[in-house]
Amino acid sequence: MTPSKKSNRRMNDYDLVIGGSSEIGLSIIKKLAYNGRNVLYTYHHNASAVTEIEAWTKGKPKRTIAIKIDIRSAQDVECLVSYIASKKMRISSLIYNAGLTNDMLFRMMSEEDFSSVMDVNLYGCFRICKALIDNLAVHRGSIVFISSVSGMTGKIGQVNYSCSKAGLIALCRNLALEYASVGLRVNCIAPGFIKTKMLDKIPEENMKIMKKNIPLKRIGSPLDVANAVYFLVSEESGYITGQTLVVDGGLLMR
């Protein structure tokens, strides 16, 4: 066995987390920063997440920088790219975590209900990849999309969400193929049930049944997802590209 390759990270290397203000996003930022990486992250409405990260990073050497953007806006994406250029940042990894749900049965779903979810979950990812992929490709970076098991199966009431998350998996495979020759890796993570506010609405009784159905007998934590992200952006996963890593306690096997 040979020791792992020494990291050749630079002072101005940043991981970029789009949708850093969610519970999973916060966990990803903390995991990356805790492991000595600088993190640039975006939020949309949730400014309290920025306060939380600022309090958490106080006195720690690594930098975290927050930027407010609406990923649906091409102008906001342009501003983010200009900021990155003005600070001479090298984006070593891009983590696309922004997401939106608007569940309803297909017969109730309007085109607007469909496209508004696609706009954030899939087109937003396309937009930011278009804007930054050259920056990432130049120094053989890594891209990770947060998809969902909903993008690999069907779920009643989730036509819009499921299509957007399946789209991320397809986008991942295609970009992985097109950019493999320059050493840029692109992978997906498909979380199952993760303990976030999203699950707070589910009655305790139903939660018990859900847990029973999960082979590992527990709901996942945001850290379970963050650990997978850290693996996929680190050099330890240097021979992995175009893959979807399912983080669901074994649920999808059933």
Ligand SMILES: NC(=O)c1ccc[n+]([C@@H]2O[C@H](COP(=O)([O-])OP(=O)(O)OC[C@H]3O[C@@H](n4cnc5c(N)ncnc54)[C@H](OP(=O)(O)O)[C@@H]3O)[C@@H](O)[C@H]2O)c1
């Ligand atoms: N929780 C789960 O069980 C689960 C399971 C599978 C997959 N996922 C996926 O994991 C990711 C994180 O989930 P979560 O539950 O922690 O997230 P969440 O609470 O749904 O938050 C999503 C993130 O997306 C951002 N966002 C939403 N609309 C945006 C827009 N127009 N422009 C820019 N950013 C926008 C939000 O920003 P603000 O909060 O600042 O507005 C937030 O940071 C999502 O992609 C979700 O689909 C979650």
